[in-house]
Amino acid sequence: MARAHKQGLSDAEAAADLTAAPEAIAAELPPALAAQTLGEYVRAWGSRIRSGDSGVLPVIVGLVVIALVFQAISPGHLYLSPGNLVNLFQQSAVFMVLAMAEGFALILGEIDLSVGYIGACGAAITVQLVQPVTTKWPWWAAIIAGLLFCAIFGTIQGTLITRLRLPSFIVTLAGFLIGNGLMLIILLLGPFSGFPSISGIDENQHVLYNLMWAAIDPTLSWIGAGVLVAAFGAWIWLSDSRRRRSGLVAPPPSLTLIKVGLIAVAALVVVAICNINRANLGTLEGVPWVIPIVLGVLGAWTILLTRTKYGRYVYAIGGNPEAARRAGINLGVIRTVAFALCSVTAGIGLLLYASYTGAMSSSVNGGSLVLYAVASAVIGGTSLFGGRGKPLHGVIGGLVIGAIYNGMYLQGLAVQYQFIVTGLVLIAAVTIDSLSRRGSLSGSVGRI
Amino acid sequence: MTAAVAEPLATDEPLLKVRELDKHFGPVQALYHVDLDIPSGQVTALVGDNGAGKTVLTKCLAGIYVPDHGQTYWEGHPVHVRSARDASRLGIETVYQDLALADNLDIVQNMFLGRERTTNGLLDEDGMERAAKETLAGLRVTTVRSIRQPVASLSGGQRQSVAVAKAVMWNSKLVIMDEPTAALGVVQTKMVLDLIRRLRDRGLAVMVISHNLNDVFEVADRIAVIYLGRLVVQDKASVFDRQSVVEYMTTGGLSRTGGARA
Structure with missing residues (x-):
């Protein structure tokens, strides 16, 4: 068969084929991206999991396990009730957004310890500015002012790190302390005894409270989810089939369909759960605003990191700063902007925190928040060693932390046990990250 | 001496020509009156012992270092390569x-x-x-x-x-490769050498810096030997044999009369 095929070739083609053959022997290729059919994809995925580069699905499996365990042991099996699930998501949202913030630093191979208190400063500024008895700023202007503060603080930290070549650990540790002090100063302004609230009846200030607690009308929730899934699905489908047509690397149609299908099912489940009345008295139904807010941050940072030159350079610097420098990339600017974006995203996260607690107070623990942020990002699959990670990792990791936190709270376990369990989960995640690095490293050495 | 040997090859102007290149770092004279021709469509191997000045010469050509004296000609025209950007604009x-x-x-x-x-x-x-x-x-x-x-x-x-x-x-018109086979096994080395030949066949000028004389003799059309910052000889590869190259690399000259196979 092969010989008959060879005879069909012209002499020149046959010669070219022969010279190419010995080189092909050297190609001990990972099966991952060469796959053309669904079966090959599944096998390639299996081998990726073994080499440690598994994507987010194992984390989701872990999430399901956590959910089943807590459902089985929670009093009255309340864990998976609609009310608790929505509450769980609201609690996780803060971790998710903070983890996406931390992602900017982690992908660069740096760390930002200041996210908790810098974000808290921004949120405290916003909450102070909307107070009806003092400044009375419109809510949107107050949010902009808070985030602007974060941007400036992040830029200063980034400048110190890049221009003076100070280690990010130390600069942001200083930022953590300074942020803590600034937050206390800001909170003490005005007649609120350090406890400016946003849960009052003033409509303008209530917008901030609604970020976390108001829900979209159930019918609108369905329509919104439908439009989102349709737009996203069509975009995936069109770009994949365009790539297939022009012979570029693309997944088979069946895999694209499965992807779109999973997204549709996820949207369906989320909206269905949220639309069940979860109030003990009266009605409380519909998708809470915090879900589109988190999705918006996720979408914006995913596009920025994967579809723009800026994002490409962030990954390049995280992978090999020397290669980036020789490619003519301005490392200082890219890094400084990343720290600014990190702080701004942290500001969004702490705004959600303020909305969740209905106030800002000195009880904000920026220390444990930053640790949860790093833990969420790493549990989701972002590498501590730079170059690897996505905003989606922060969202999924944040959900894991939130799920544990919520489940242990339902169990009535004291906070000390929550800390211990979260710590153990973090150790597990970092172990997997580090083992997978060693695995893929030895894998590539083996192939040389 | 070097220029005289190189002339027979130059039926037309070489792509890159450097003349009387000097480079010193403080009191250390790293390059001294280096003359080098790199023609298109040929692989030029630059060999020399450790510290002979291979890397400094390469970096001068690539615009990382600016030479103290000397003139560079690109396609026959005098040029000043002052940065890596200049070099890549020319096609290096x-x-x-x-x-x-x-x-x-x-x-x-x-x-x-x-x-x-x-x-x-x-x-x-x-x-x-x-x-x-x-x-x-x-x-x-x-x-x-x-x-x-x-x-x-x-x-x-x-x-x-x-x-x-x-x-x-x-x-690009000139590709400079620094020790392209240093870390490779046998099959991989062959693959890279084939690639170098393919670049040459496309009409590019290739300069390969190498320690490995096996690879040099396998792929080079021309060989230039640098010894203590001086370019002691450059000529067609067929003029040399292994022993003469080693002798140029270690002593800067030939002790035997009549040279190698020439």
Whole structure:
């Protein structure tokens, strides 16, 4: 068969084929991206999991396990009730957004310890500015002012790190302390005894409270989810089939369909759960605003990191700063902007925190928040060693932390046990990250 | 002496010609009156012992160092190469020993790093992938089955191929390769040497810096030997044999009468 095929070739083609053959022997290729059919994809995925580069699905499996365990042991099996699930998501949202913030630093191979208190400063500024008895700023202007503060603080930290070549650990540790002090100063302004609230009846200030607690009308929730899934699905489908047509690397149609299908099912489940009345008295139904807010941050940072030159350079610097420098990339600017974006995203996260607690107070623990942020990002699959990670990792990791936190709270376990369990989960995640690095490293050495 | 030997080759002007190149670092004279010709369509091997000045000479050509004295001619015209940007504008690309690839990025992303194509501010992934595919196919880098695999998963020879493809992608005319086979096994070395020949066959000038005389004799059309900062000899590869090259490298001259096979 092969010989008959060879005879069909012209002499020149046959010669070219022969010279190419010995080189092909050297190609001990990972099966991952060469796959053309669904079966090959599944096998390639299996081998990726073994080499440690598994994507987010194992984390989701872990999430399901956590959910089943807590459902089985929670009093009255309340864990998976609609009310608790929505509450769980609201609690996780803060971790998710903070983890996406931390992602900017982690992908660069740096760390930002200041996210908790810098974000808290921004949120405290916003909450102070909307107070009806003092400044009375419109809510949107107050949010902009808070985030602007974060941007400036992040830029200063980034400048110190890049221009003076100070280690990010130390600069942001200083930022953590300074942020803590600034937050206390800001909170003490005005007649609120350090406890400016946003849960009052003033409509303008209530917008901030609604970020976390108001829900979209159930019918609108369905329509919104439908439009989102349709737009996203069509975009995936069109770009994949365009790539297939022009012979570029693309997944088979069946895999694209499965992807779109999973997204549709996820949207369906989320909206269905949220639309069940979860109030003990009266009605409380519909998708809470915090879900589109988190999705918006996720979408914006995913596009920025994967579809723009800026994002490409962030990954390049995280992978090999020397290669980036020789490619003519301005490392200082890219890094400084990343720290600014990190702080701004942290500001969004702490705004959600303020909305969740209905106030800002000195009880904000920026220390444990930053640790949860790093833990969420790493549990989701972002590498501590730079170059690897996505905003989606922060969202999924944040959900894991939130799920544990919520489940242990339902169990009535004291906070000390929550800390211990979260710590153990973090150790597990970092172990997997580090083992997978060693695995893929030895894998590539083996192939040389 | 060196210029006189090189003349017979120069039927037309060499692509790159340096004359009387001097470079010193403080009191250390790293290069002394170096004359070197690099013609198109040929592989020029630059050999020399450790510390002889190979790397300094390379970096002077690539614009990393600016020479103290001397004149550089590019396609017959005098030029001043003062930065790596100047060099790449002329068409000089250097593949360093460490390759400068980002392991976490895939082949296409590495090949376009710093020169990405965009449409409406977003990356034109399809266009870049197509162009990278064409370049790799043109170099017959066929062992890489998917150009969307991260560079970390490639073998040493494949990484070298990607680094070379990245260098030739931008209409370069001279590719300088620093120890391209130093870290490679037998099969991988053969792959890279084939790639070097293919660049030559496309009419590019290739300069290879190497310690490995096996590789030098296998692939070089011309050999230039540098000894203690002086370019002691450059000529067609067929003029030399292994022993004469070693002698030039270690003593800067030939003790035997009549030279090698010539």
